[in-house]
Amino acid sequence: MDEINVSSFIKKWLASKNIEKLYINGRWEETKSKKRIKVKNPATNEVIAEVGSASKVDVEAAIYAARNAFDSGEWSKSSAYERSSLLNKVADKIEAHLNEFVEIETLNNGKTLKESKGDVEGAVATFRYYAAIIIGATGETLQVGEPFVSKVVREPIGVCGQIIPWNYPLLMAAWKLAPALAAGNTCILKPSEVTPLTSIRLFEILETLSLPPGVINLVNGTGNNAGQPLVESNEVDKIAFTGGTETGKKIMQHSVGNLKKVSLELGGKSANVIFADADYETALDHATFAIFNNSGEVCSAGSRLLVQKSIYEQFVKDLIVATKKIKVGNGFKQGSQMGPLVNEQQLKKVKAYIDIGKQEATLACGGNQLIGEGYEKGNFIEPTIFIDVDPRARIAQEEIFGPVLTVIPFETEAEAIKIANDSPYGLAAGIFTDDGSKAERVSTALRVGVTWINTYEQNLIEGPWGGYKESGIGRELGTYGLEEYMEVKQMINTLKVEPTNWFTHENE
Numbered sequence: 001m002d003e004i005n006v007s008s009f010i011k012k013w014l015a016s017k018n019i020e021k022l023y024i025n026g027r028w029e030e031t032k033s034k035k036r037i038k039v040k041n042p043a044t045n046e047v048i049a050e051v052g053s054a055s056k057v058d059v060e061a062a063i064y065a066a067r068n069a070f071d072s073g074e075w076s077k078s079s080a081y082e083r084s085s086l087l088n089k090v091a092d093k094i095e096a097h098l099n100e101f102v103e104i105e106t107l108n109n110g111k112t113l114k115e116s117k118g119d120v121e122g123a124v125a126t127f128r129y130y131a132a133i134i135i136g137a138t139g140e141t142l143q144v145g146e147p148f149v150s151k152v153v154r155e156p157i158g159v160c161g162q163i164i165p166w167n168y169p170l171l172m173a174a175w176k177l178a179p180a181l182a183a184g185n186t187c188i189l190k191p192s193e194v195t196p197l198t199s200i201r202l203f204e205i206l207e208t209l210s211l212p213p214g215v216i217n218l219v220n221g222t223g224n225n226a227g228q229p230l231v232e233s234n235e236v237d238k239i240a241f242t243g244g245t246e247t248g249k250k251i252m253q254h255s256v257g258n259l260k261k262v263s264l265e266l267g268g269k270s271a272n273v274i275f276a277d278a279d280y281e282t283a284l285d286h287a288t289f290a291i292f293n294n295s296g297e298v299c300s301a302g303s304r305l306l307v308q309k310s311i312y313e314q315f316v317k318d319l320i321v322a323t324k325k326i327k328v329g330n331g332f333k334q335g336s337q338m339g340p341l342v343n344e345q346q347l348k349k350v351k352a353y354i355d356i357g358k359q360e361a362t363l364a365c366g367g368n369q370l371i372g373e374g375y376e377k378g379n380f381i382e383p384t385i386f387i388d389v390d391p392r393a394r395i396a397q398e399e400i401f402g403p404v405l406t407v408i409p410f411e412t413e414a415e416a417i418k419i420a421n422d423s424p425y426g427l428a429a430g431i432f433t434d435d436g437s438k439a440e441r442v443s444t445a446l447r448v449g450v451t452w453i454n455t456y457e458q459n460l461i462e463g464p465w466g467g468y469k470e471s472g473i474g475r476e477l478g479t480y481g482l483e484e485y486m487e488v489k490q491m492i493n494t495l496k497v498e499p500t501n502w503f504t505h506e507n508e
């Protein structure tokens with residue numbers, strides 16, 4: 001193992017018993033299959049742990065536990081105050097163990113310590129946010145006219161299967177668990193088999209908070225063995241998924257049995273539009289951040305950079321200079337600004353797209369895997385830029401999910417909007433301009449779930465997050481994210497208790 005700064009606690013923890021187990025009905029359980037999944041450090045490709053691989057039987061046990069826990073009402077009918085207080089305790093505990101989470105995330109995902117710290121802080125904030133808003137949640141009384149009284153209440157949906165990816169492992173667990181628990185649901189979390197470690201640590205911490213057994217369950221395993229049984233089960237009332245668009249489509253197909261609620265946060269090919277009147281230095285800085293942060297493994301990465309022709313040549317030159325300065329290295333190493341890709345499979349996918357790009361456009365910088373000293377056998381790749389890209393080229397249309405930027409010139413505002421909207425995805429977009437009205441016009445015209453004006457990748461817990469088109473269904477975060485975990489019930493009462501006499505009168 002690459003042991004740069006890995007604390008002795010983490011080394012011991014990786015060899016501890018819970019790593020191999022699943023958390024079901026309030027206990028750490030051995031998998032029935034006894035199978036294991038090897039978990040690797042992306043900076044070296046060395047195996048750092050072997051986690052349990054759940055089979056259908058294990059997943060069914062978790063579903064049974066979550067079903068019973070929900071139906072018992074102990075959690076689902078508990079007071080909002082009680083749930084809020086629990087979520088605040090989760091936040092406190094994560095904060096108290098912040099450094100552990102940061103190290104585990106960097107070791108397992110490869111991202112830099114700075115990036116991991118941002119994620120862990122984001123997880124803390126998510127638990128605190130839902131702890132706060134659930135206290136103020138209210139229903140509605142409708143003015144429907146006498147003799148009726150109508151009130152609208154929100155209730156938890158039930159058993160929620162939550163399937164998360166590898167790019168923000170702990171943060172995605174928080175985005176799923178916090179609103180679901182706040183609303184009173186019971187949960188079965190299925191982390192990515194590539195990055196299960198921070199979820200295991202999170203459940204060890206949750207265990208100390210004495211939730212009723214079955215309210216939270218953790219099933220590690222592959223998509224087919226552990227994910228699909230959750231999706232197919234008629235005892236699961238909702239699936240919340242973040243991951244690739246193709247997997248999202250499969251999940252929709254497999255969930256039809258009981259018409260469970262499905263929310264999907266999928267891929268993207270987001271446009272970042274730079275107008276000539278933008279603050280030049282700000283736009284340049286955000287353009288690199290938008291694509292190269294988290295090694296480009298971000299659903300909302302600004303992977304299509306649209307630059308107005310009058311500044312195109314200079315902007316591209318400066319972009320290349322800035323990109324060449326990015327220090328790629330082991331996430332633990334001081335000074336590393338961009339870590340490796342998460343695994344060999346992702347590296348292979350990104351390299352294949354670079355090869356396609358070489359046929360379709362001009363490679364302006366990067367394009368190579370990094371090997372040799374400091375890179376060991378890790379999945380390191382240079383930040384890569386293709387320029388003069390045809391908006392219809394594959395590298396401008398398909399999600400690469402790595403540090404590969406496609407730069408496209410445009411002349412007019414109308415052309416920028418047309419190119420930006422020419423995508424099967426619709427997650428996010430950036431707009432850089434000094435003209436407030438233009439920013440507003442473009443923002444309105446774009447078919448995406450989130451727009452950023454003169455900034456990029458600002459994820460606000462208070463606001464809705466999710467995509468148009470093939471970027472998904474439903475929203476996370478904010479009150480919108482809470483609503484996704486609640487059913488709406490209308491309760492109609494009458495001030496006059498009287499029969500309708502519908503069938504006892506002659507037809508008039």
Ligand code: TXE
Pocket residue numbers: 163164165166167190191192193221222223224226227228231242243244245247248250251265266267268298299346349399400401
């Ligand atoms: O993702 P998957 P993969 C995109 C990105 C990436 C591509 C493939 O383009 O290159 O997807 O990555 C579980 N039933 N994103 O294959 O398959 C799986 O175990 C139920 C974008 O790793 O989507 C994991 O827990 N579950 C994305 C989760 O789905 C299944 C983040 C995500 O894995 C399943 C990650 C099945 N049949 C990748 N098959 C984003 N939107 O941020 C897999 N899973």
